[in-house]
Amino acid sequence: xxxxxxxxxxxxxxxxxxxxxxxxxxxxxxxxxxxxxxxxxxxxxxxxxxxxxxxxxxxxxxxxxxxxxxxxxxxxxxxxxxxxxxxxxxxxxxxxxxxxxxxxxxxxxxxxxxxxxxxxxxxxxxxxxxxxxxxxxxxxxxxxxxxxxxxxxxxxxxxxxxxxxxxxxxxxxxxxxxxxxxxxxxxxxxxxxxxxxxxxxxxxxxxxxxxxxxxxxxxxxxxxxxxxxxxxxxxxxxxxxxxxxxxxxxxxxxxxxxxxxxxxxxxxxxxxxxxxxxxxxxxxxxxxxxxxxxxxxxxxxxxxxxxxxxxxxxxxxxxxxxxxxxxxxxxxxxxxxxxxxxxxxxxxxxxxxxxxxxxxxxxxxxxxxxxxxxxxxxxxxx
Numbered sequence: 001x002x003x004x005x006x007x008x009x010x011x012x013x014x015x016x017x018x019x020x021x022x023x024x025x026x027x028x029x030x031x032x033x034x035x036x037x038x039x040x041x042x043x044x045x046x047x048x049x050x051x052x053x054x055x056x057x058x059x060x061x062x063x064x065x066x067x068x069x070x071x072x073x074x075x076x077x078x079x080x081x082x083x084x085x086x087x088x089x090x091x092x093x094x095x096x097x098x099x100x101x102x103x104x105x106x107x108x109x110x111x112x113x114x115x116x117x118x119x120x121x122x123x124x125x126x127x128x129x130x131x132x133x134x135x136x137x138x139x140x141x142x143x144x145x146x147x148x149x150x151x152x153x154x155x156x157x158x159x160x161x162x163x164x165x166x167x168x169x170x171x172x173x174x175x176x177x178x179x180x181x182x183x184x185x186x187x188x189x190x191x192x193x194x195x196x197x198x199x200x201x202x203x204x205x206x207x208x209x210x211x212x213x214x215x216x217x218x219x220x221x222x223x224x225x226x227x228x229x230x231x232x233x234x235x236x237x238x239x240x241x242x243x244x245x246x247x248x249x250x251x252x253x254x255x256x257x258x259x260x261x262x263x264x265x266x267x268x269x270x271x272x273x274x275x276x277x278x279x280x281x282x283x284x285x286x287x288x289x290x291x292x293x294x295x296x297x298x299x300x301x302x303x304x305x306x307x308x309x310x311x312x313x314x315x316x317x318x319x320x321x322x323x324x325x326x327x328x329x330x331x332x333x334x335x336x337x338x339x340x341x342x343x344x345x346x347x348x349x350x351x352x353x354x355x356x357x358x359x360x361x362x363x364x365x366x367x368x369x370x371x372x373x374x375x376x377x378x379x380x381x382x
Contacts, residue, residue: 002031004087006382008054009038009077009100011061011093013045014273016052018298019092019115019177021184025053026373033382036084038077038100044275061096063251065131070099077103087111088382092176094120094132097139105142113380114143115176118295119156119316123220137162145380149296150174150317171375174296174320178372181364185305190282202269204241204283209346212284212308214245214277214299217262217270218252222290222313227258228335233342234267240346245280247273281306285352286345290331290338291315301367304328304359309352311341327359 010019016037024035034055039045041058049056059076062069077099081089088111091100097114104112116139121132140146140163147169148154158165172178179185204210211230217223223244230242248259248270262270274280277299281287287303288311296317300310304321310328312318322328331341345352376382 178369
């Protein structure tokens with residue numbers, strides 16, 4: 001029994017379910033540890049604390065570079081560590097990692113872990129790229145262990161010398177947390193009354209072929225290209241709809257034309273932010289992620305676990321989330337290729353079913369969350 005006090009630092013509450021789920025409850029039974037979670041305050045952050053078994057610690061950690069706000073966050077985290085005798089500090093993403101590792105270093109915490117969820121500077125240029133790379137390098141240097149969420153991220157980390165390669169760890173085949181394939185992302189255990197209600201709200205019928213996406217609607221996720229592909233598909237097929245589950249964000253904004261299409265096309269359904277995306281997968285026929293940058297796409301595992309074939313780019317980390325021509329297919333970052341690969345599944349329903357079934361088996365075998373949590377407990381010691 002460990003009886004440690006463990007502090008995680010993240011930037012936004014949007015990621016809590018993806019990064020942790022019920023990890024704290026599971027590990028608490030093994031260790032009797034106490035888990036604290038530091039995050040910029042929001043209603044969701046406090047609401048989830050009881051069900052997910054963490055003690056909330058409100059600290060304003062911005063995703064953007066903001067020296068004064070960052071210094072205030074570092075001092076507040078430092079003081080929290082000292083006041084609560086924290087044993088282990090884990091920082092997530094470049095900004096969460098940076099403020100957490102600096103505070104933990106100066107507070108004398110020996111067990112410092114940085115989760116590298118992706119390569120944030122991958123699509124940046126010039127001074128911005130330089131700054132982002134060195135923020136990541138600082139976090140990696142101060143950490144005692146660095147969890148790379150995919151082998152692709154690990155390879156870039158070593159090539160760009162972001163930290164001593166001996167610190168790098170992979171959890172199984174990759175991922176930061178795994179997913180709940182037994183309950184939450186089990187197509188056989190979805191609430192049929194809720195599904196029916198969502199169908200009524202979205203006007204999606206059983207006869208529709210639904211192209212699905214879950215995540216932030218931003219340029220880096222390839223939403224502009226997806227909308228361009230949709231323009232052609234909607235003219236060829238009367239029975240298809242596009243279901244976009246996630247908020248349109250101003251940071252890394254999609255084009256005005258894409259925004260107009262999403263707002264005005266009656267066959268495009270945009271739900272905005274939803275706390276639980278699982279039932280929406282049940283309405284989809286295929287899942288598309290035309291992303292330019294990723295660490296490890298947990299959302300593609302969720303889609304596979306829900307028996308959906310996954311169409312995904314070969315961006316960093318994505319190549320490890322599917323088995324090509326078995327659980328899905330790779331797409332390029334252009335509308336024509338996206339359209340063609342979607343059309344393949346529209347015209348070949350038996351392959352859609354086969355790849356969906358294979359995907360669920362692949363995820364259950366390799367990414368079930370309790371298997372990943374056991375690895376976390378063994379390799380990271382908390």
